[in-house]
Amino acid sequence: MCGIIGYTGTKNSVPFLLQGLRALEYRGYDSAGVAVQINGGINTVKAKGRIDNLEEKINSSEIKTDGTCGIGHTRWATHGAPSDINSHPHRAPSLALIHNGIIENYAEIEEMLSAEGYTFVSETDTEAAAKLIDYYFVRLGDPVKAIFEATDVIRGSYAFGVIFDSYPDTIYSIRKDSPLIVASTEEGGFIASDIPAILSHTSSYYQLEEGIVAIIGKNNVSFVDRKGNESSQTRLTIDWNVEQAQKGGFPHFMIKEIHEEPEAIRKTVSTRIGEDGLPDFGIRELDIVRLSKFKNIHIVACGTAMHAGLIGKNIIEKIARVPVNVDIASEFRYRDPILSKDDLVILLSQSGETADTLAALRHAKSKGVYTLSIVNVIGSSVAREADSVLYTWAGPEISVASTKAYSVQCALLYLFAVQLARACGKLSDAFAKELCRKLTEEVPEAISKTLELSKEIKNASRHYLASEHLFFIGRGIDSALCSEASLKLKEISYIHCEAYAAGELKHGTISLITDGIPVVALMTEEFLAEKVISGIREVKSRGANVLAITTKEIAEKYAIPADKIISVPEVDEFFAPFLLATVVQLFAYHIAAGRGCDVDKPRNLAKSVTVE
Ligand code: AGP
Numbered sequence: 358m359c360g361i362i363g364y365t366g367t368k369n370s371v372p373f374l375l376q377g378l379r380a381l382e383y384r385g386y387d388s389a390g391v392a393v394q395i396n397g398g399i400n401t402v403k404a405k406g407r408i409d410n411l412e413e414k415i416n417s418s419e420i421k422t423d424g425t426c427g428i429g430h431t432r433w434a435t436h437g438a439p440s441d442i443n444s445h446p447h448r449a450p451s452l453a454l455i456h457n458g459i460i461e462n463y464a465e466i467e468e469m470l471s472a473e474g475y476t477f478v479s480e481t482d483t484e485a486a487a488k489l490i491d492y493y494f495v496r497l498g499d500p501v502k503a504i505f506e507a508t509d510v511i512r513g514s515y516a517f518g519v520i521f522d523s524y525p526d527t528i529y530s531i532r533k534d535s536p537l538i539v540a541s542t543e544e545g546g547f548i549a550s551d552i553p554a555i556l557s558h559t560s561s562y563y564q565l566e567e568g569i570v571a572i573i574g575k576n577n578v579s580f581v582d583r584k585g586n587e588s589s590q591t592r593l594t595i596d597w598n599v600e601q602a603q604k605g606g607f608p609h610f611m612i613k614e615i616h617e618e619p620e621a622i623r624k625t626v627s628t629r630i631g632e633d634g635l636p637d638f639g640i641r642e643l644d645i646v647r648l649s650k651f652k653n654i655h656i657v658a659c660g661t662a663m664h665a666g667l668i669g670k671n672i673i674e675k676i677a678r679v680p681v682n683v684d685i686a687s688e689f690r691y692r693d694p695i696l697s698k699d700d701l702v703i704l705l706s707q708s709g710e711t712a713d714t715l716a717a718l719r720h721a722k723s724k725g726v727y728t729l730s731i732v733n734v735i736g737s738s739v740a741r742e743a744d745s746v747l748y749t750w751a752g753p754e755i756s757v758a759s760t761k762a763y764s765v766q767c768a769l770l771y772l773f774a775v776q777l778a779r780a781c782g783k784l785s786d787a788f789a790k791e792l793c794r795k796l797t798e799e800v801p802e803a804i805s806k807t808l809e810l811s812k813e814i815k816n817a818s819r820h821y822l823a824s825e826h827l828f829f830i831g832r833g834i835d836s837a838l839c840s841e842a843s844l845k846l847k848e849i850s851y852i853h854c855e856a857y858a859a860g861e862l863k864h865g866t867i868s869l870i871t872d873g874i875p876v877v878a879l880m881t882e883e884f885l886a887e888k889v890i891s892g893i894r895e896v897k898s899r900g901a902n903v904l905a906i907t908t909k910e911i912a913e914k915y916a917i918p919a920d921k922i923i924s925v926p927e928v929d930e931f932f933a934p935f936l937l938a939t940v941v942q943l944f945a946y947h948i949a950a951g952r953g954c955d956v957d958k959p960r961n962l963a964k965s966v967t968v969e
Contacts, residue, residue, distance in 0.1 A: 358752035365426035366545015374429035377554035385433025392446035392453035393427035403444035430455035437480030438736030449491030458514035458535040546573035611756035619801035649780035651701040658705035667837035669770030677778040686713035690720035707762035708965035709737025806926040818947035831879035842941035849949035859892035872900035880907040881933035
């Protein structure tokens with residue numbers, strides 16, 4: 358996610374741009390920039406780091422930026438590490454452009470444009486879009502036609518803001534998948550990724566429809582379709598304050614980020630599947646020839662990321678039959694792990710700055726083992742220092758409790774497992790394609806349907822608001838999911854939780870089960886259902902209150918002796934853990950919110966633990 362803003366009016370545009378960018382920093386904050394029309398040309402100032410760095414650079418720069426029409430961008434890097442040169446706006450001879458989204462075919466576009474004499478200075482996908490619009494503008498002489506021609510070629514997601522040096526006081530915009538709003542006020546015309554950027558100027562705006570070009574002038578806005586016909590857009594009014602707007606109307610970032618999971622998985626996985634419908638990570642060592650050389654896999658991480666590793670272990674061993682060891686990063690280097698040159702070490706980290714994970718990475722590299730990192734923050738230390746990196750494109754995760762990052766880490770581990778299973782001859786291409794299709798299409802869709810259970814989960818959560826202890830039990834992959842469910846609940850509600858393999862309870866811990874103790878049983882694998890049900894009977898006979906979270910199929914086929922059953926929408930059992938993960942995240946959220954806890958900033962915790 359990135360934040361884009363534009364203003365054209367009678368006043369200096371830069372204050373409007375900076376204020377808008379600050380309101381959009383929750384969408385991305387690793388670098389920022391502005392471009393302003395000045396005396397028939399366009400000046401740009403860009404800076405790595407937060408908006409304050411940009412403002413400082415603007416104020417100290419010789420470059421004039423006191424024009425009345427400009428665009429601004431705050432970046433969440435997806436292609437190319439955070440740097441001045443990779444920051445937006447990106448230039449082309451006749452224009453400047455800002456972009457939120459991912460251009461999937463940017464390499465092909467660059468190749469075509471290079472043959473036409475264009476050169477590229479950044480590592481981003483966006484620069485290709487800027488020069489492609491320029492390419493058509495030079496030939497067609499019309500900004501709107503150039504934008505439509507270019508977006509016919511572009512594959513991917515985008516919200517563009519474009520200013521042309523020969524069209525003063527005017528901003529052009531178009532979108533596909535990424536959000537963009539347009540507003541016209543007495544102060545002038547605005548474009549923005551999201552409402553917070555314009556809320557201090559107006560509460561009325563247009564939600565730009567896909568495939569329509571918005572033409573924003575000082576005194577009015579107009580909309581045209583592909584045929585050049587006027588298009589009417591719906592004018593909307595918002596009554597949120599700025600803080601509510603940054604959370605998209607949700608009361609907390611955590612619940613907003615849980616709702617972003619379907620899109621985050623779709624964006625992260627779909628761009629790692631080739632034209633043939635099979636995994637394509639774009640990393641030489643992960644192609645099916647080289648991948649088969651890895652005889653042992655070590656997944657190393659902390660907290661929620663480590664719990665994603667437990668899911669990965671289960672899936673990789675299930676379909677690829679390659680041994681996987683999951684290590685807590687803070688233990689890894691101190692236990693002198695047995696590593697060999699044929700091993701692969703995978704580091705999972707949302708922030709990419711967790712000190713324990715970084716230290717584990719360095720230890721693995723010192724032993725000559727190949728390291729792959731799966732990271733959400735582009736250009737972060739774990740991403741940079743690993744031999745290769747697979748970025749999760751979940752967008753900024755603001756809430757301390759990790760949710761969408763966990764889900765996309767699991768999604769990439771599933772895709773990795775499919776590729777490894779192919780490499781080891783355990784999976785046919787036909788079946789691999791089917792799994793890829795389900796992961797890209799059915800899983801996000803089923804998660805969206807699962808999110809509709811939020812009200813039911815909130816009602817169920819009321820029963821636990823006064824609880825002091827709670828147990829999560831499950832078998833197989835659900836035992837791994839219990840670890841994450843337990844961490845999620847305890848870290849934001851402060852209820853003491855434990856995760857237990859359901860078959861292990863009777864070996865001691867069941868002594869803690871007394872009247873009314875809450876137990877949550879997770880069940881996605883039908884072949885284990887009867888075993889888990891006997892575990893439920895065991896704790897019930899000691900007075901436990903049991904909530905079972907399971908699949909529609911299991912709920913219909915078995916008489917589960919629980920006090921309450923929540924069943925998730927229909928999905929291939931292999932992918933059911935994604936849906937239960939969303940449920941337990943919502944469960945934790947509603948309990949913590951119901952207990953009046955500081956959901957996004959729990960006591961004692963930091964979003965990234967950069968100390969050992
Ligand atoms: C997750 O909810 C926690 N905030 C914490 O366990 C986190 O997952 C852990 O610190 C690892 O962080 P990372 O993914 O940024 O490396």
